[in-house]
Amino acid sequence: MTPIRILTALAMSALTAIFTAPAAEAQTAPVKAKNVVLIHGAWADGSSWGEVIPLLQKAGLHATAVQNPLSSLADSNAAAKRALALQDGPTVLVGHSWGGTVVSDVGIDPKVSALVYVAARAPDADEDFVALSGKFPTGPVRAGIQTHDGYTLLSEQAFLKDFANGVEPTKAKVLFAEQGDTAASIFAGRTSAAAWHNKPSFYAVAKQDRTINPDLERFLAKRMNATTVEIDGGHLIMVSHARQVANLILQAAGVTVPGSKTAMKK
Template sequence: MTLTTSQSKTRKILAAAALLVAAAVAAPAQAAPQTLPPKAHNVVLVHGAWADGSSWSEVIPLLQAAGLHVTSVQNRLSSLADAAADTRHVLAQQDGPTVLVGHSWSGTLVSEVGTDPKVTALVYVAARAPDAGEDFVALSGKFPTAPARAGIQAFEGYTTLSQDAFLKDFANGVPVKQAKELFAVQGPTAASIFNDRTTAAAWHDKPSFYAVAKEDRTISPELERFLAKRMNATTVELDAGHLAMVSRPRQVADLILAAAGMKDVKAAAK
């Protein structure tokens, strides 16, 4: 059968449309773009496992110098419920828009407690970022095992890191004298806390920022990149070990300032 010019053009148009539909179906779904965070004047910092609030001591003066009101939570490491209660207690005392920042395990708290209406943006520093109800241990098992895990010591249901693992793997990149001081104040952490599951994932709904520690020996950098991409976070990669806020405080502070609507996030990557 001979097609007229008009019929031929129609078939070509239909074929092109079919290809476009097929391509749209095959393409992976993209996360919704991040919205810009509103300006905040409060920052709440939450420390992770095997640490205490002093782990933020290098970042705090930088944020204060920028005019922010800063509180470092001394959160219990006995359970997710206890640590979340400690964080909510501090959030309740803030007088307005607040950036919630978590390091390491306390990214779990940022996900769980960040739904608080006062929280305007979330910052994860080399941190966990579970989805609601997610088995994070199973997720972590899909990525390389970090060396620090070999140094975990258990006693009466709580864990600490050996000094060797703390200095070489947890605090790599931190001056030895300072790393030993942090080792002395490490918070014993309930073994069960790593299996606790969140009931919420605030990063689905709030602007999120993530600092990947490229030399991390406690959480796999590959896992950190996966988490940052999954939440569509504004992401910076730092030449730092797990304690990036200690060894790269200016860059971490700049990322927090960006989350507070006070700085261009590009500055944190320099």
């Protein structure tokens, strides 16, 4: 083999190593659950689930939106664990955006029957997620991050144009006013577990996401062998496409969704 061919082969091997990761084990169907715990992500609060919660309640599920402190992974995990401790049976754990980190870490709780990731991070145990995401194009929202005293907020332009793209403008402005300040340090936090290896997992890809690259979302969904739906919306699809997100959560809870047109795939 010539030196050029050797170098080409080595380069191809390196690229394969970057984008290939061990898939989750084959997953069984989720048990029927009556509870849902919802974890919001960075630059948000529990109200970001306000469009989804009534749909879950109408289907007979007990929904709890955790007020994620966004001060550290340990603090966020503790808040999620407190919410899970109050549930009285099988529970679907749902995370949006950075909240998926908490889902991966805390989802090993025996009460958790299934995991749902909504345009979310889904790190493996002790994975450098910053390095992983760096292998995909950076979302334009990054340019609008403002840091003060170790905490971050999004500028109004970045929030409305990139973070909440596709959300009705009046609603987007309300969400901007409600955004939670987020510790800059949480983005580098590493989990000690990856519950998606052993729990039935579901993933909603936001096809117009300008915060997390949609191809990264697809990579994560495929890696965890998740039941996946692609939704033609921006990062806040639980606001702009609440019915489709709710249907995915209902499926994870083992609830039949009559007439659902949401296309699922493994």
